[in-house]
Structure formats: C-alpha cells, structure tokens
Amino acid sequence: MADLYVEGTLPPSLRGQRCRVCNAVTFPPNPYGCEQCGATGADLAEHALAGRGRLRAFATTFLPPRKDVPAPFTVASITLDDGPVVRALLTCPTDESLRIGGAVQAVLVEQQSSENGMQTQLRFEPKETP
Ligand SMILES: [Zn+2]
Numbered sequence: 001m002a003d004l005y006v007e008g009t010l011p012p013s014l015r016g017q018r019c020r021v022c023n024a025v026t027f028p029p030n031p032y033g034c035e036q037c038g039a040t041g042a043d044l045a046e047h048a049l050a051g052r053g054r055l056r057a058f059a060t061t062f063l064p065p066r067k068d069v070p071a072p073f074t075v076a077s078i079t080l081d082d083g084p085v086v087r088a089l090l091t092c093p094t095d096e097s098l099r100i101g102g103a104v105q106a107v108l109v110e111q112q113s114s115e116n117g118m119q120t121q122l123r124f125e126p127k128e129t130p
Contacts, residue, residue, distance in 0.1 A: 004028055005122055011051035011106040012122070016084060018047035025049070027084040051106025053080040053124070060095045068112075078104055078124055091125040103127040 004027075006013040017029035020043045024036035027049055033040040056077040064071035074090045076098075091107060092098070104124040111121045 005051070005106070005108070006048065007108065007120075012108055014049040014051050014080070014106065014122075016047045016049040016082065018045050019043060020045060025083045027080065027082075027086060047082075049080055049082040049084070051080075053078040053086070053104055055098060055100055055102045055104060055126075056085065057100070058090065058095045058098055060093075074098075076104070076124060088122065088124050091123050098126060 004015055006015065014027055015029065016025055016027035018025050019034040019037060019039050021039040022034060022037040024034055025047055026035055029044070029046070034044060056079050058074055058076040060072050060074045062072045070093075072093045074092060074095045075087060076090050077085060077087050079085050090098075090104070091109065103126070105127050107123055107125045108120050109123050110118050112118060
C-alpha cells in the first residue's frame with residue numbers, strides 16, 4: 001500500500017491516475033489502462049488526489065475474520081472529493097456516530113501486523129461537519 005499515498009502531508013495525498021484523453025480520474029491507478037476510454041501508456045499521468053471525501057455507505061463488523069484482527073471495525077465506501085470511489089477502513093470502531101454524506105479525511109495509522117511487525121496503513125477518519 002505504500003505507493004498509494006504520499007507521506008508527510010496531512011491529510012495524506014493519494015496517488016491516483018488521470019487520463020489525458022478523457023480526463024477520467026482513477027484511484028488506485030489501473031495498470032491496464034483508463035477505465036473509461038481504454039487509453040494506456042503515456043496517455044495516463046500520475047494525479048495527486050486530496051485525501052478527503054464523503055461517506056456513501058458503511059458497515060460495522062463485530063466478528064473478527066482472524067484472531068489477530070481487532071474487532072469491531074467499520075468499512076466504508078467513500079466518494080473522494082476528486083471523484084473516485086474507494087473502499088477503506090475507518091478509524092472509528094463502530095458506525096454509531098456516522099451518517100451517509102458525512103465528511104471523512106485520510107489518515108495514516110501504525111497497525112500491528114502478524115507477519116511484518118508495525119505497518120503504516122491508510123484509513124479514513126470521520127470529520128465533524130457543522
Ligand atoms: Zn480515458
């Protein structure tokens with residue numbers, strides 16, 4: 001996942017892809033070409049996305065899929081402000097204070113991984129919206 005975001009900015013900037021032919025923006029970058037028009041190679045440019053978006057849907061899981069996964073956790077479908085829709089874990093364990101359309105911001109968290117020790121992972125954090 002390390003190549004999907006730029007470290008050192010807050011919120012972290014996401015490495016997406018923009019098509020020079022049809023202007024479609026994709027995240028994560030699609031190595032096979034533009035998802036809209038099929039352009040490949042030099043027609044695709046790296047495109048930094050602001051790590052901000054809005055909740056489309058979310059669900060809390062209370063049963064851990066493996067012993068080393070802390071539960072509960074909440075997965076969300078997020079429409080990034082730049083257009084692409086991503087699925088990601090949220091920083092809050094449950095969805096009790098969330099609403100559809102609520103603003104979220106990308107954050108990097110250190111997470112214990114059973115195989116590789118501590119790992120930096122991309123999550124989304126709900127933001128207070130006035
Ligand atoms: Zn295209």
